[in-house]
Amino acid sequence: MDQSYKKIEKLKSQKLIEKLFSEGNSVVAYPLRLVYLQTSFEDPVQIKTGVSVSKRNFKKAVHRNRIKRLMREAYRLNKSRYFNNSPEQYAFMILYIGKTQTDFETISKKMNTLMAAFLKQQSLPKP
């Protein structure tokens, strides 16, 4: 079971991020929100993922860092359960839209429901 989260799996390109936010769809499992877009890039990975926390809700850099670390950890541990070898490539951005801090357990649980909701939405026939 692959639990690594390497550099090429991270969403870094500013152009791709702008395109993601302007054209992508989203799924919500409070306090998490996933913005995704089917796209293509050169690196040999299936999904590029980034995390983000609003400076408006958390003023201190320590608190933002902590939440981002928890989100990355939850993604790393859970991603292999949901994503195997589908041919499409996706860009993900996971946002924390809550206003209070939580512990690792709830974020991990919500990450599972978020991934399930994403897969369900993708399996539906497109209008």
Added chain:
RNA sequence: UGAGAUCCUUGCUUUUGCGAAGAUUUGGAGGAAAGUCCGAACACCAUAGUGCAACAUAAUGGUUAAUGGCCAUCGGUCGUGAGAUCAGGAAAAGUGCAACAGAAAGAAUGUACAGGUCAUGCUGUAGUGAAACCAGGUAAACUCUAUGUGGUGCAAUGUCAUGUAUACCAAUGUUUGCUUGUCCGCCGUUUGUAUUUAACAGAUGGUGGCAGGCGGGAGGGCGGCACGCUCGAUUGUUGGAGGGUAGGCAGCUAAAGUGUGCUGGUAACAGUACGCUCAGAUAAAUGAUAAGGGCCAUGCCAAGGCGUGGUACAGAAUUCGGCUUAUAGAUUUACUUAUUUA
């Protein structure tokens, strides 16, 4: 009150290290990394000169790459005291300001009482006020004196690749005067050759062009302003629409570095010997979870065990030296005060 300090261990995982992958090993946030308040390094831009303005600092000596920081001393203020704190130059260059109260607030003098004189605020006391004649107060009012200051900041800057356009449209402003010429064109008059017309050559006048000179010139530049200098019709200003903005590399971390000892100095600090290498990311790493141990508080049994809770403030972004602010707990030393005891 000052100095000083800022929890530890193990396995799993993540990140970094080489062209890639795997394994092993090694390293990985701070005393404030914060605020961006001072001072520098470094980089780019600007820089003929003069003057003005603006800003900063302000006892004396030292320290440092430098400072408005730090150290020592003198002086003021506060405190019983150990100590703390101070933008701590000039009011005898000039201008201004002083509500209320008070006769009067810098111009001069008035009331009551007492004293004194030939006579008079001439002297004292009272009364108002922060301040009442004293070369008064106020310069964190203008000012003066002394000293200093070009600007912008690593999103600086360079470079690779890609692309390329002092392009386009609209409005508006300006596009001028005199003079010179072995120069050129056009028109007229006249002379010669010729004479049927035409044509050719010369002289002269007008007009236009070109070139040069002198002046004027909207506006631009010299990044606070003025003088001054300079560019100036191949143009100035404003608006519209459009292009560009991605990415890689360098800058980037071994340095005014840091630990211990010794020497000099009251100290800040300096010198020296031996050792150490201690993050370089860029939608931005330094984490999650579990177990155990420290420390603090507390409860139970009853004298070393068990349980519960707590363990701060806070996260590098070019790099240093300071300042300021946030901060749980632990430790050491010196001194002061109060109480108690002797």
Added chain:
RNA sequence: GGCUCCAUAGUUCAAGGGAUAGAAUAAAAGUUUCCUAAACUUUAGAUUCAGGUUCGAAUCCUGAUGGAGUCA
């Protein structure tokens, strides 16, 4: 990350160093009306915080806190 600016009633703005800090609007109470609105009367309400200079500070100075803008 660097740089610049701002802070006065619930809100929008005033206020030459002189303290009773003002105006509009919002709020509350009352008058008027069968009731509401409008109108009128009255009331309460603030200098972001901490120091300093000064006889006296919203104003001057220093530090902190909060907010806004900007960079190619």
